[in-house]
Amino acid sequence: MEADEKFTRIDRMRYTKNTLSAGLAYLAILFDVVYFINIYASDINYEVGTYYYQMRMGISIVYNLLFMLAAFLCSEGVKSYKRNYSFFLIFIGIIQVVRIFLLPLKATQADYAVGDVVTKVMGKGQFTLVSAYLLASGACCVISAVVGLIRCGELSSHEKALLKEQSNG
Amino acid sequence: MAELSLQHLEKIYDNKVQAVYDFNLDIKDGELIVLVGPSGCGKSTTLRMVAGLEDISGGHLIMDGGDITQTPPKDRDMAMVFQNYALYGHMTVYENMAFSLTLRKENPNVIHKKVLAAAEILGLTEQLNKKPAQLSGGQRQRVAMGRSIVRSPKLFLFDEPLSNLDAKLRGSTRREILLLHKRLGATMMYVTHDQTEALTLADRIVCMSMGHVQQIGTPLELYDNPANLFVAGFIGLPPMNFFDVKIDGGNAVCEQFKMELLPAEKDMLASYNGKEVTLGVRPEDVRPGGSIKVRITSNENLGMNTLVHGRLGDSTVKITGKFKGWCDYKDGDYVDVGFTKCHFFDKETTNAIRPEA
Missing domain, CATH: 2.40.50.140 (Nucleic acid-binding proteins)
Known part of the structure; x- marks a missing residue:
């Protein structure tokens, strides 16, 4: 009975999309967007300029756009049980985690002076928040990819078994 | 499957136009009834009243002993196949066929088995991953039928399902419907203006004109012993x-x-x-x-x-x-x-x- 259930569940994949993986990839995009909205929330002092207002800000913006595009393409790929897209999702997922140690961590260490008062560019609270968003985004990518790989493997061996069965008559 | 009784059914539209007059018919379990007549004779209106898509102005509709005259369409346990297929273009054949059961939140594994069984019956197994736009007219109509079959309804209603198909395809799809009826043993009501369809498919034919039933009988009865000039002129080519x-x-x-x-x-x-x-x-x-x-x-x-x-x-x-x-x-x-x-x-x-x- 359980084996039959499992067989049907896998057989269903021949005609249905991997919506779980795709949904997780979309969620990763959503977390990245929220991170993007929050990262520049620190005060901007127009007289002295801002910590972010330099090349790294441009790179950050471009990377965010690229991430969203890549994650969307991967979501379509994993939706159709394409293995390579899962590997790419893992890659961009890891980069999302690494990003915590780039812009946000460095911003917590950088000083920021308003008059005589010297403070840090990014407070601990904001750091925790943006790190959580990046972590969540990365985790969604990795989980999406892992689910995709598992399902891909199941489907592939199921199809091979069906083909073998067919050829055996 | 079901027995259906149409008792003194009448349809009067808001503009006082009467489309159906005193329609009486008892449909036996597993019977294929064909309503035939020229355009505007009230056959589609009758079918839509049975489906619950039109209000019934007078009379009663009895299914398996229960009065369903006022029952909403969703609770009548009937499936209707339309002339224009009414498929979702963005969904695959599989998703189209599974859609009604998904809405009912049925177990996905059960849905899967039902869809595969229906696809097997209709010869659609190879087409399950295709979108309707990639199918021929006959295949699309089979998908529409498949969508009905998976629901296992008590009654199948067909509203001129073959009218959009070319002559050759109409012939083959007609045979498929006949085989389907034999295989499922389902009670079916089928509306057509094509008397060839009526003669080849029906267990009994209801010939209509101007909202009135002209004759009810087996195809041979209508052909050999037409009740009046209208039936005599309409049946036979x-x-x-x-x-x-x-x-x-x-x-x-x-x-x-x-x-x-x-x-x-x-x-x-x-x-x-x-x-x-x-x-x-x-x-x-x-x-x-x-x-x-x-x-x-x-x-x-x-x-x-x-x-x-x-x-x-x-x-x-x-x-x-x-x-x-x-x-x-x-x-x-x-x-x-x-x-x-x-x-x-x-x-x-x-x-x-x-x-x-």
């Missing part, structure tokens, strides 16, 4: 020939011919002696060789048969005959014909004249 004749003793007489009646016909028409009646003869009952002179106006060779169109003698009264084999008549040729079977209709009531029981 090419349609029946009609001639105004006078009953004169043992003969049926008109300006163009005089035909001796058979003994049974004489008895049947005894009360019409001296009166005019309508004589109906099917083209397939017109045979070459006889005493009636026909001037050929055109003939259509169909391979196995030839449709011969002409006029009675030199008159303007038209006659069509369906002769066996290949005939090479020229326009203007004269051919003598006879009738193998005749139908008689009362001129006033248009009802068939039948032998008294």
Whole structure:
């Protein structure tokens, strides 16, 4: 009975999309967007300029756009049980985690002076928040990819078994 | 499966136009009923009333003993197949077929099994991952049927499902519907204006005109014993020939011919002696060789048969005959014909004249 259930569940994949993986990839995009909205929330002092207002800000913006595009393409790929897209999702997922140690961590260490008062560019609270968003985004990518790989493997061996069965008559 | 009883069903629209008059029909379990008639005769309206898509103005609809006249369509447990398929273009065949069950939140594994079973029945297994746009008209119609089958409804309703298909595809899909009916043993109501579909598919035919039921019977009953002039003219292709004749003793007489009646016909028409009646003869009952002179106006060779169109003698009264084999008549040729079977209709009531029981 359980084996039959499992067989049907896998057989269903021949005609249905991997919506779980795709949904997780979309969620990763959503977390990245929220991170993007929050990262520049620190005060901007127009007289002295801002910590972010330099090349790294441009790179950050471009990377965010690229991430969203890549994650969307991967979501379509994993939706159709394409293995390579899962590997790419893992890659961009890891980069999302690494990003915590780039812009946000460095911003917590950088000083920021308003008059005589010297403070840090990014407070601990904001750091925790943006790190959580990046972590969540990365985790969604990795989980999406892992689910995709598992399902891909199941489907592939199921199809091979069906083909073998067919050829055996 | 289900038994359905339509009792004194009437449909009157808000603008007071009455589309259906006093429709009575008992459909047995597993029966395939075909509603046939010309456009605007009320057949689709009747079907839509059964489906719950039209309000019923009068009468009752009884299914398996329960009155469902006021039951909402979703609770009637019926599935309808439309002429225009009504498929979701962005979904695959599988998703289209599974959609209604997904909405009902059925177990996905159960849905999967039902969809695969329906696809197997309809020969759609190879098409399950395709979108409707990638399918032929016949395949799309099969998908629409599959969507009905997976629901395992009590009653299947078909509203001119083959009208959008070309002639060849219509023939093959018609056979598929017939096989489907035999395989599922389901109760079905089928609406069409195509009498060939009606004759080939139906267990019983309901012939309608102007909102009125003209005759209910098996295809053979309607073909062999039409109840009135309308049914006689509507059922059969090419349609029946009609001639105004006078009953004169043992003969049926008109300006163009005089035909001796058979003994049974004489008895049947005894009360019409001296009166005019309508004589109906099917083209397939017109045979070459006889005493009636026909001037050929055109003939259509169909391979196995030839449709011969002409006029009675030199008159303007038209006659069509369906002769066996290949005939090479020229326009203007004269051919003598006879009738193998005749139908008689009362001129006033248009009802068939039948032998008294």
